[in-house]
Amino acid sequence: MTLNFLIAPDFAPERFAGWHMLNTTLQRRSGIGLHLLTPANAHEQAELLTAGKADLVYANPFDATDMIRTHGYLPFARPAQRYDEMVIATGAESGLSSVDDLKPGCRIALNENKDVKLIGLRLLEPADLTEALIEWVPVDSYQAAARRAIKGEVEASFFLADAFASLTRMTRSQLRVLVQSAISDISHVLLAHPRMAEQLPAIEKALLGLGQAAGDADVLEALGLPHGFEPMTQEEAEFMIDLMDTLLD
Amino acid sequence: MALPDMDPPSIPSIETRLTYTDSSSRTVYSTEVEVPFPEGRLIVSRTDLAGLITHANDAFVEMSGYPREELIGAPHHILRHPDMPKLAFKGLWDDVAAGKKWHGYVKNLRKDGACYWVYATAVPNIRNGVIVGYTSVRRKPSRTRIAELVPVYQQWLADEKAAS
Numbered sequence: 001m002t003l004n005f006l007i008a009p010d011f012a013p014e015r016f017a018g019w020h021m022l023n024t025t026l027q028r029r030s031g032i033g034l035h036l037l038t039p040a041n042a043h044e045q046a047e048l049l050t051a052g053k054a055d056l057v058y059a060n061p062f063d064a065t066d067m068i069r070t071h072g073y074l075p076f077a078r079p080a081q082r083y084d085e086m087v088i089a090t091g092a093e094s095g096l097s098s099v100d101d102l103k104p105g106c107r108i109a110l111n112e113n114k115d116v117k118l119i120g121l122r123l124l125e126p127a128d129l130t131e132a133l134i135e136w137v138p139v140d141s142y143q144a145a146a147r148r149a150i151k152g153e154v155e156a157s158f159f160l161a162d163a164f165a166s167l168t169r170m171t172r173s174q175l176r177v178l179v180q181s182a183i184s185d186i187s188h189v190l191l192a193h194p195r196m197a198e199q200l201p202a203i204e205k206a207l208l209g210l211g212q213a214a215g216d217a218d219v220l221e222a223l224g225l226p227h228g229f230e231p232m233t234q235e236e237a238e239f240m241i242d243l244m245d246t247l248l249d
Numbered sequence: 250m251a252l253p254d255m256d257p258p259s260i261p262s263i264e265t266r267l268t269y270t271d272s273s274s275r276t277v278y279s280t281e282v283e284v285p286f287p288e289g290r291l292i293v294s295r296t297d298l299a300g301l302i303t304h305a306n307d308a309f310v311e312m313s314g315y316p317r318e319e320l321i322g323a324p325h326h327i328l329r330h331p332d333m334p335k336l337a338f339k340g341l342w343d344d345v346a347a348g349k350k351w352h353g354y355v356k357n358l359r360k361d362g363a364c365y366w367v368y369a370t371a372v373p374n375i376r377n378g379v380i381v382g383y384t385s386v387r388r389k390p391s392r393t394r395i396a397e398l399v400p401v402y403q404q405w406l407a408d409e410k411a412a413s
Contacts, residue, residue, distance in 0.1 A: 085289075123289065125368065126389040182289045185306065238376065239304075239384070243293060245350070246370035246386040 018222030
């Protein structure tokens, strides 16, 4: 029996090999066949989830809300010491130095990451900026968001903090951070469909044991998750969902 | 749970006797000092059904000025500032107890008598259809909204004092 392992499409392209390495390692240690699903975007992910093809999911927190509360997915792990934070940055030459310098009608580039948008909107509130007062400029990558800000085509861009940190040093030197979130309570989540409850303990043991064997550090390094994974209880996931609920409006 | 009176700050302050919804009361001291909301962060706490704090994140502890061990088990009104009228919290407990979300701009009192403004949201923690507690998340508020609300809160407070 082979299970499908779906990875949320918001990881940096250079982590692609890391997810394949993790998949191989989990298969070997659990004795369970795993087929990796890497949808290219949120639309493809939604299609796979609707078709009921995801047994295991590495979900972003926004999607995890619906998967846990509506579809009964079981949370069991999360990246250790790795939270989903976001950055609002402007071009280094823009003359803007804080979120308060952004005014109604300003242009902000963002991709389809809903968590980044949600947290970003909350960080703009102190400047009296609401979603309707911003001219949103959709982009298909964080690199494109950076380019737009550097060229002055937008006043600011939204980034997942990890993605911002992954930009080249040259690119980052041409950007200025206006604000960075430091929430420390919102993270990606490992979820299991209830139908695989029987296989879950073996997968869980293999995943949480990562970091103890020779070569594990290479896998975790390739994933950009050097501290590996830690257990996450149902209540811890529910707590995170309640917290995200407060950020919706 | 009755809270002990606050210690007077070392700088000039206003002394007020506050009476809370559970009928307990204590003396608090408030100064003119306002501590800015920490950039990019959220203040998060949880309470049980009786309003006693069961969880406080690091930002909550830092901003309140109380050590964590003093906060856990204390009633959430430990943060109540004497400038806050009861009317500003109207609907808070009714809304969350009815399973709804509540929002409001709140001036909180620190242990040292200083204050900090927040935009607060409270939601019920619903597990298997039952409310088991409440989560409150405070984020950085709009100064424009605070400037609009300060005279409103002052009027409400004056009305409440006149009625009592």
